[in-house]
Amino acid sequence: MNDEKLLRYSRQIMLSDMDIAGQQKLIDATVLIVGMGGLGCPVGMYLAAAGVGHLILADDDTVEITNLQRQIAHSQADIGSSKVESVAETLKALNREVHITAMNQRLEEKDLDIQVASVDVVVDASDNFTTRFAINRACSKAKTPLVSGAAIRMEGMVAVFDPRDVESPCYQCLYKGGADESASCSENGVMAPIVGIIGSVQAMETIKVITSIGKSLTGRLLLLDGKNMQWREMTLPRDENCLVCSLRN
Secondary structure (H helix, E strand, C coil): HHHHHHHHHHHCCCCCCCCHHHHHHHCCEEEEECCCCCCCHHHHHHHHHHCCEEEEEEEECCCCCCHCCCCCCCCCCHCCCCCCHHHHHHHHHHHHCCEEEEEECCCCCCHHHHHHHHHCCEEEEECCCHHHHHHHHHHHHHHCCCCEEEEECEEEEEEECCCEEECCCHHHCCCCCCCHHHHHHHHCEEEEEHHHHHHHHHHHHHHHHHHHHCCCCCEEEEEEEECCCEEEECCCCCCCCCCHHHHHH
16 A cells, blocks of 8 residues: 555544555455445445445436436536446546446346456445345345445435345345335435435445444344434344345355
């Protein structure tokens, strides 16, 4: 690690849990972020600022004026542009040392499997259950840790699913009875800071998974009631009959 990096990351390095060894783990890590919307923007910005060495951004959407209320990595000038290219430029301006791969596509099936298997952590910042279930299956198959988040109205949730741990549940365990696909921001609305709060927690959990600092949210579901500013934690056990994680070797 050169002098410039030591200075840039000095406030993290001085933390005894992190130190130089932990910072080097971040620099050596590759993280896939799926979704460059309200959650993906703060996740990407904090991970780039913290020094994660390689960020892969995946999204097939373009920036619209309605995104600007909460998707803080985009600007007025980015309307009509690819979201991944918009975020990539923001992250490069934050930290030129971070390698950015912008994938202007919806990752599905084989492509999703390939990308998930090639990274250290996947951050699910998508906005629909079809994508979330697909990411979960790919992560379970590749045994890649998954940091999942969701936000709607003035509520949010964060969880970590780590298939390297035989006791860890997966996203399917949480929604074994199916999910309501109509529960979207476009249908129900969302308060701008909620996605920032949840995205920041996702970034923190990603850093913890990479560096093995503290206790991750594996096996726990963190719920935010932003209207009353109350956090609630629930234990999330693994479903022994889960159609996804019960197939792990």
